[in-house]
Amino acid sequence: MEPRSAAALGTEFPYTLATLCYIEVAEDGTVTHGKDAGTYERARDGKCRLFAVWPGEWASHLFVIDDLDEYARAHGLMHDPERTGLADHEHAVQWELDPSEKKPMGxxxxxxxxxxxxxxxxxxxxxxxxMRAQQGWDIATSSGWGGSSGSGTYMRARRKSLTS
Ligand SMILES: [Zn+2]
Structure with a gap:
Protein backbone atom coordinates (compact mmCIF):
# COMPACT_ATOMS: atom_id res chain seq x y z
CA MET A 1 0.00 0.00 0.00
CA GLU A 2 1.43 3.36 -1.04
CA PRO A 3 1.17 5.93 1.73
CA ARG A 4 -0.83 9.01 0.97
CA SER A 5 0.56 12.48 1.42
CA ALA A 6 -0.35 14.34 4.62
CA ALA A 7 0.99 17.54 3.04
CA ALA A 8 -1.64 17.27 0.33
CA LEU A 9 -4.32 17.68 3.01
CA GLY A 10 -2.72 20.79 4.54
CA THR A 11 -4.38 21.79 7.81
CA GLU A 12 -7.14 19.22 7.18
CA PHE A 13 -4.83 16.43 8.22
CA PRO A 14 -5.66 15.61 11.89
CA TYR A 15 -2.14 15.77 13.29
CA THR A 16 -3.32 15.84 16.90
CA LEU A 17 -6.17 13.30 16.68
CA ALA A 18 -5.87 10.98 19.68
CA THR A 19 -6.43 7.84 17.60
CA LEU A 20 -3.82 8.79 15.03
CA CYS A 21 -0.88 6.41 15.31
CA TYR A 22 2.53 7.72 14.38
CA ILE A 23 5.15 5.36 13.03
CA GLU A 24 8.79 6.30 12.93
CA VAL A 25 11.11 4.43 10.57
CA ALA A 26 14.74 5.04 11.47
CA GLU A 27 17.60 5.09 8.97
CA ASP A 28 18.53 1.52 9.91
CA GLY A 29 14.97 0.34 9.36
CA THR A 30 13.98 0.17 13.03
CA VAL A 31 10.27 0.85 13.42
CA THR A 32 8.85 2.53 16.50
CA HIS A 33 5.27 3.49 17.24
CA GLY A 34 4.09 6.71 18.74
CA LYS A 35 5.91 9.98 18.92
CA ASP A 36 8.03 11.64 21.57
CA ALA A 37 9.64 14.99 22.15
CA GLY A 38 12.46 14.15 19.78
CA THR A 39 10.37 12.88 16.87
CA TYR A 40 10.18 16.20 15.04
CA GLU A 41 13.90 16.86 15.24
CA ARG A 42 14.84 13.36 14.11
CA ALA A 43 12.51 13.62 11.12
CA ARG A 44 13.69 17.14 10.29
CA ASP A 45 17.32 16.06 10.44
CA GLY A 46 16.63 13.11 8.17
CA LYS A 47 17.35 10.52 10.87
CA CYS A 48 13.96 8.92 10.39
CA ARG A 49 10.90 9.00 8.19
CA LEU A 50 7.59 9.68 9.83
CA PHE A 51 4.30 8.03 8.92
CA ALA A 52 0.87 8.00 10.50
CA VAL A 53 -2.04 5.62 10.42
CA TRP A 54 -5.35 7.44 10.38
CA PRO A 55 -8.00 4.95 11.46
CA GLY A 56 -11.32 5.28 9.75
CA GLU A 57 -14.63 3.57 10.35
CA TRP A 58 -14.11 1.00 7.60
CA ALA A 59 -10.46 1.22 6.74
CA SER A 60 -7.31 2.80 8.02
CA HIS A 61 -5.07 4.85 5.81
CA LEU A 62 -1.33 5.16 5.91
CA PHE A 63 0.07 8.64 5.42
CA VAL A 64 3.60 9.86 5.05
CA ILE A 65 4.22 12.98 7.12
CA ASP A 66 5.84 14.95 4.34
CA ASP A 67 5.21 18.46 5.67
CA LEU A 68 7.13 18.62 8.93
CA ASP A 69 6.41 22.33 9.40
CA GLU A 70 2.71 21.54 9.43
CA TYR A 71 3.35 18.72 11.93
CA ALA A 72 5.30 21.14 14.13
CA ARG A 73 2.65 23.86 13.95
CA ALA A 74 -0.12 21.39 14.79
CA HIS A 75 1.77 20.17 17.85
CA GLY A 76 2.68 23.66 19.00
CA LEU A 77 6.40 23.11 18.34
CA MET A 78 6.33 25.97 15.89
CA HIS A 79 4.13 29.03 16.30
CA ASP A 80 1.21 29.08 13.88
CA PRO A 81 -0.64 32.40 13.53
CA GLU A 82 -3.35 30.76 11.43
CA ARG A 83 -4.33 27.96 13.83
CA THR A 84 -3.93 30.00 17.00
CA GLY A 85 -5.27 33.35 15.77
CA LEU A 86 -2.24 34.90 17.46
CA ALA A 87 0.51 36.88 15.82
CA ASP A 88 4.04 36.29 17.01
CA HIS A 89 4.37 39.67 18.71
CA GLU A 90 3.88 41.41 22.03
CA HIS A 91 0.10 41.50 22.44
CA ALA A 92 -1.69 44.65 23.51
CA VAL A 93 -3.69 43.07 26.33
CA GLN A 94 -6.52 44.47 28.40
CA TRP A 95 -8.15 42.39 31.10
CA GLU A 96 -10.81 42.77 33.74
CA LEU A 97 -12.43 40.52 36.29
CA ASP A 98 -15.14 38.47 34.61
CA PRO A 99 -18.65 39.36 35.86
CA SER A 100 -19.17 35.67 36.78
CA GLU A 101 -16.28 35.63 39.29
CA LYS A 102 -17.64 35.28 42.83
CA LYS A 103 -14.28 35.10 44.59
CA PRO A 104 -12.22 37.96 43.21
CA MET A 105 -9.54 37.43 45.88
CA GLY A 106 -9.09 33.71 45.16
CA MET A 131 1.64 35.52 27.93
CA ARG A 132 3.90 33.56 30.26
CA ALA A 133 6.90 34.62 28.19
CA GLN A 134 5.74 38.21 27.66
CA GLN A 135 4.30 39.17 31.05
CA GLY A 136 4.67 36.18 33.35
CA TRP A 137 0.97 35.37 33.37
CA ASP A 138 -0.03 31.99 34.71
CA ILE A 139 -3.15 30.98 32.76
CA ALA A 140 -4.93 27.76 33.77
CA THR A 141 -5.10 25.94 30.44
CA SER A 142 -7.08 23.02 31.86
CA SER A 143 -9.97 25.28 32.89
CA GLY A 144 -12.84 26.34 30.67
CA TRP A 145 -12.44 29.30 28.41
CA GLY A 146 -14.25 30.92 25.55
CA GLY A 147 -15.89 34.09 24.41
CA SER A 148 -15.84 36.25 21.35
CA SER A 149 -13.75 38.99 19.88
CA GLY A 150 -16.47 41.49 20.80
CA SER A 151 -16.97 40.69 24.47
CA GLY A 152 -13.50 39.33 25.06
CA THR A 153 -12.24 35.89 25.97
CA TYR A 154 -12.77 34.55 29.46
CA MET A 155 -10.19 32.28 31.08
CA ARG A 156 -8.81 31.45 34.52
CA ALA A 157 -5.49 32.77 35.66
CA ARG A 158 -3.43 32.98 38.84
CA ARG A 159 -4.35 36.37 40.24
CA LYS A 160 -0.91 37.29 41.49
CA SER A 161 0.70 36.59 38.12
CA LEU A 162 -1.44 39.17 36.35
CA THR A 163 0.02 42.50 35.39
CA SER A 164 -2.26 45.48 35.27
ZN1 LIG B 1 -1.57 40.19 19.29
Whole structure:
Protein backbone atom coordinates (compact mmCIF):
# COMPACT_ATOMS: atom_id res chain seq x y z
CA MET A 1 0.00 0.00 0.00
CA GLU A 2 1.43 3.36 -1.04
CA PRO A 3 1.17 5.93 1.73
CA ARG A 4 -0.83 9.01 0.97
CA SER A 5 0.56 12.48 1.42
CA ALA A 6 -0.35 14.34 4.62
CA ALA A 7 0.99 17.54 3.04
CA ALA A 8 -1.64 17.27 0.33
CA LEU A 9 -4.32 17.68 3.01
CA GLY A 10 -2.72 20.79 4.54
CA THR A 11 -4.38 21.79 7.81
CA GLU A 12 -7.14 19.22 7.18
CA PHE A 13 -4.83 16.43 8.22
CA PRO A 14 -5.66 15.61 11.89
CA TYR A 15 -2.14 15.77 13.29
CA THR A 16 -3.32 15.84 16.90
CA LEU A 17 -6.17 13.30 16.68
CA ALA A 18 -5.87 10.98 19.68
CA THR A 19 -6.43 7.84 17.60
CA LEU A 20 -3.82 8.79 15.03
CA CYS A 21 -0.88 6.41 15.31
CA TYR A 22 2.53 7.72 14.38
CA ILE A 23 5.15 5.36 13.03
CA GLU A 24 8.79 6.30 12.93
CA VAL A 25 11.11 4.43 10.57
CA ALA A 26 14.74 5.04 11.47
CA GLU A 27 17.60 5.09 8.97
CA ASP A 28 18.53 1.52 9.91
CA GLY A 29 14.97 0.34 9.36
CA THR A 30 13.98 0.17 13.03
CA VAL A 31 10.27 0.85 13.42
CA THR A 32 8.85 2.53 16.50
CA HIS A 33 5.27 3.49 17.24
CA GLY A 34 4.09 6.71 18.74
CA LYS A 35 5.91 9.98 18.92
CA ASP A 36 8.03 11.64 21.57
CA ALA A 37 9.64 14.99 22.15
CA GLY A 38 12.46 14.15 19.78
CA THR A 39 10.37 12.88 16.87
CA TYR A 40 10.18 16.20 15.04
CA GLU A 41 13.90 16.86 15.24
CA ARG A 42 14.84 13.36 14.11
CA ALA A 43 12.51 13.62 11.12
CA ARG A 44 13.69 17.14 10.29
CA ASP A 45 17.32 16.06 10.44
CA GLY A 46 16.63 13.11 8.17
CA LYS A 47 17.35 10.52 10.87
CA CYS A 48 13.96 8.92 10.39
CA ARG A 49 10.90 9.00 8.19
CA LEU A 50 7.59 9.68 9.83
CA PHE A 51 4.30 8.03 8.92
CA ALA A 52 0.87 8.00 10.50
CA VAL A 53 -2.04 5.62 10.42
CA TRP A 54 -5.35 7.44 10.38
CA PRO A 55 -8.00 4.95 11.46
CA GLY A 56 -11.32 5.28 9.75
CA GLU A 57 -14.63 3.57 10.35
CA TRP A 58 -14.11 1.00 7.60
CA ALA A 59 -10.46 1.22 6.74
CA SER A 60 -7.31 2.80 8.02
CA HIS A 61 -5.07 4.85 5.81
CA LEU A 62 -1.33 5.16 5.91
CA PHE A 63 0.07 8.64 5.42
CA VAL A 64 3.60 9.86 5.05
CA ILE A 65 4.22 12.98 7.12
CA ASP A 66 5.84 14.95 4.34
CA ASP A 67 5.21 18.46 5.67
CA LEU A 68 7.13 18.62 8.93
CA ASP A 69 6.41 22.33 9.40
CA GLU A 70 2.71 21.54 9.43
CA TYR A 71 3.35 18.72 11.93
CA ALA A 72 5.30 21.14 14.13
CA ARG A 73 2.65 23.86 13.95
CA ALA A 74 -0.12 21.39 14.79
CA HIS A 75 1.77 20.17 17.85
CA GLY A 76 2.68 23.66 19.00
CA LEU A 77 6.40 23.11 18.34
CA MET A 78 6.33 25.97 15.89
CA HIS A 79 4.13 29.03 16.30
CA ASP A 80 1.21 29.08 13.88
CA PRO A 81 -0.64 32.40 13.53
CA GLU A 82 -3.35 30.76 11.43
CA ARG A 83 -4.33 27.96 13.83
CA THR A 84 -3.93 30.00 17.00
CA GLY A 85 -5.27 33.35 15.77
CA LEU A 86 -2.24 34.90 17.46
CA ALA A 87 0.51 36.88 15.82
CA ASP A 88 4.04 36.29 17.01
CA HIS A 89 4.37 39.67 18.71
CA GLU A 90 3.88 41.41 22.03
CA HIS A 91 0.10 41.50 22.44
CA ALA A 92 -1.69 44.65 23.51
CA VAL A 93 -3.69 43.07 26.33
CA GLN A 94 -6.52 44.47 28.40
CA TRP A 95 -8.15 42.39 31.10
CA GLU A 96 -10.81 42.77 33.74
CA LEU A 97 -12.43 40.52 36.29
CA ASP A 98 -15.14 38.47 34.61
CA PRO A 99 -18.65 39.36 35.86
CA SER A 100 -19.17 35.67 36.78
CA GLU A 101 -16.28 35.63 39.29
CA LYS A 102 -17.64 35.28 42.83
CA LYS A 103 -14.28 35.10 44.59
CA PRO A 104 -12.22 37.96 43.21
CA MET A 105 -9.54 37.43 45.88
CA GLY A 106 -9.09 33.71 45.16
CA UNK A 107 -5.73 32.47 43.97
CA UNK A 108 -7.22 31.74 40.56
CA UNK A 109 -9.77 34.09 39.10
CA UNK A 110 -11.82 34.23 35.94
CA UNK A 111 -10.83 37.16 33.81
CA UNK A 112 -11.98 38.57 30.52
CA UNK A 113 -9.24 39.40 28.09
CA UNK A 114 -9.39 41.75 25.13
CA UNK A 115 -6.62 42.10 22.61
CA UNK A 116 -6.16 45.51 21.04
CA UNK A 117 -3.53 44.20 18.66
CA UNK A 118 -6.06 42.54 16.38
CA UNK A 119 -5.37 38.96 17.48
CA UNK A 120 -8.12 36.46 18.25
CA UNK A 121 -7.49 33.73 20.80
CA UNK A 122 -8.29 30.44 19.10
CA UNK A 123 -5.80 28.35 21.06
CA UNK A 124 -5.53 28.90 24.80
CA UNK A 125 -2.35 26.83 25.17
CA UNK A 126 -0.58 29.02 22.63
CA UNK A 127 -1.87 32.22 24.25
CA UNK A 128 -0.85 31.00 27.71
CA UNK A 129 2.64 30.23 26.45
CA UNK A 130 3.00 33.67 24.89
CA MET A 131 1.64 35.52 27.93
CA ARG A 132 3.90 33.56 30.26
CA ALA A 133 6.90 34.62 28.19
CA GLN A 134 5.74 38.21 27.66
CA GLN A 135 4.30 39.17 31.05
CA GLY A 136 4.67 36.18 33.35
CA TRP A 137 0.97 35.37 33.37
CA ASP A 138 -0.03 31.99 34.71
CA ILE A 139 -3.15 30.98 32.76
CA ALA A 140 -4.93 27.76 33.77
CA THR A 141 -5.10 25.94 30.44
CA SER A 142 -7.08 23.02 31.86
CA SER A 143 -9.97 25.28 32.89
CA GLY A 144 -12.84 26.34 30.67
CA TRP A 145 -12.44 29.30 28.41
CA GLY A 146 -14.25 30.92 25.55
CA GLY A 147 -15.89 34.09 24.41
CA SER A 148 -15.84 36.25 21.35
CA SER A 149 -13.75 38.99 19.88
CA GLY A 150 -16.47 41.49 20.80
CA SER A 151 -16.97 40.69 24.47
CA GLY A 152 -13.50 39.33 25.06
CA THR A 153 -12.24 35.89 25.97
CA TYR A 154 -12.77 34.55 29.46
CA MET A 155 -10.19 32.28 31.08
CA ARG A 156 -8.81 31.45 34.52
CA ALA A 157 -5.49 32.77 35.66
CA ARG A 158 -3.43 32.98 38.84
CA ARG A 159 -4.35 36.37 40.24
CA LYS A 160 -0.91 37.29 41.49
CA SER A 161 0.70 36.59 38.12
CA LEU A 162 -1.44 39.17 36.35
CA THR A 163 0.02 42.50 35.39
CA SER A 164 -2.26 45.48 35.27
ZN1 LIG B 1 -1.57 40.19 19.29
Missing amino acids: SYITIRVKLDCGCNIRDLDAFAKQ
